[in-house]
Amino acid sequence: MGEPAPAVVVVEKDRLPKENDEIIRDSGKRYKLSRILGEGGYGIVFASEDDGYQIAIKTEKFSKSQLKIEIIVLKAANSMNCKHFCELLDCGTKGKDFDWMVMTLLGKDLHKLRCELPDRKFGLNTALRIGIQTLKACEELHRIGFVSRDIKPGNFAPGVKANRQSRTIFMYDFGLARKYVDKNNAVLPTRKRGWLAWNNTVWKSECT
Numbered sequence: 433m434g435e436p437a438p439a440v441v442v443v444e445k446d447r448l449p450k451e452n453d454e455i456i457r458d459s460g461k462r463y464k465l466s467r468i469l470g471e472g473g474y475g476i477v478f479a480s481e482d483d484g485y486q487i488a489i490k491t492e493k494f495s496k497s498q499l500k501i502e503i504i505v506l507k508a509a510n511s512m513n514c515k516h517f518c519e520l521l522d523c524g525t526k527g528k529d530f531d532w533m534v535m536t537l538l539g540k541d542l543h544k545l546r547c548e549l550p551d552r553k554f555g556l557n558t559a560l561r562i563g564i565q566t567l568k569a570c571e572e573l574h575r576i577g578f579v580s581r582d583i584k585p586g587n588f589a590p591g592v593k594a595n596r597q598s599r600t601i602f603m604y605d606f607g608l609a610r611k612y613v614d615k616n617n618a619v620l621p622t623r624k625r626g627w628l629a630w631n632n633t634v635w636k637s638e639c640t
Contacts, residue, residue: 445528446493448476455489455532457524463489463534475530479537486537486594487521497531498607499523505606506535508576516569516602538602539592542566543585562588565601573603574612582608 449455455463465478475492492499509517523533539545542562546552554562566588573580580587580603587605591597612620 446495447529448491448493449478449526449530451478455524455526457522461522463487463522465489465491480534482521482534486592487534488518488537489532489534491530491532494525494528494530499531499533501609502606503533505573505576505578505609506533508578509572512572512576514569514572514576515600516565516572518602518604535604536595536597536602537592538589538604539598541586541589542601545590546585562601566603569601569603573609577611577613577617578606578609579612580606580609582606 449465451465451468453465455465463480463482465480467479469477469479469488471477474496475490478489478491480487480489490499490502503520503523506517506520510520518536518538521534521536523531525531540548546554553559569588570580570583582605588601588603591600591602614620
């Protein structure tokens, strides 16, 4: 009889974290994943706290993650002091399980807030304030060289009172965003909308 075939080791990947898990940085910093704010097929968003500041931790399966482009957008927005974008506080990847980023916690999105109203509409003054702020958010996004390609009420939300940001509307969720100008401010050619593939080198450099 011949030698037995070597055992095949199957490496699991794309394992998302659960409530009360922790993300531990090499530096020893810990983020506890408290309650779930939302979840989909590829990721989960958790609420957490960091030194009294209310934060959100977004996680996405490693093989399906679109956090790379979101981090690039938020870093660009933060560097330009854009008022209507979350602060990117930290980001990283956990092996081949999931990518993650830490950002400012937001309240319910505009779609949910409107649906909770008795007549399902905002008052005139509120609608005007929301309209002005969402337009300013779009203007800021374009100023840093990106287009969203996914503008909708569900991608805008006010901040939370605990962070003293409840009167500011923030734009979020940039998984479909793309850069539309090059370094010389020339408009880039259009391309087919599809899955965003990003070089791992870019991901690592953005998360250091």
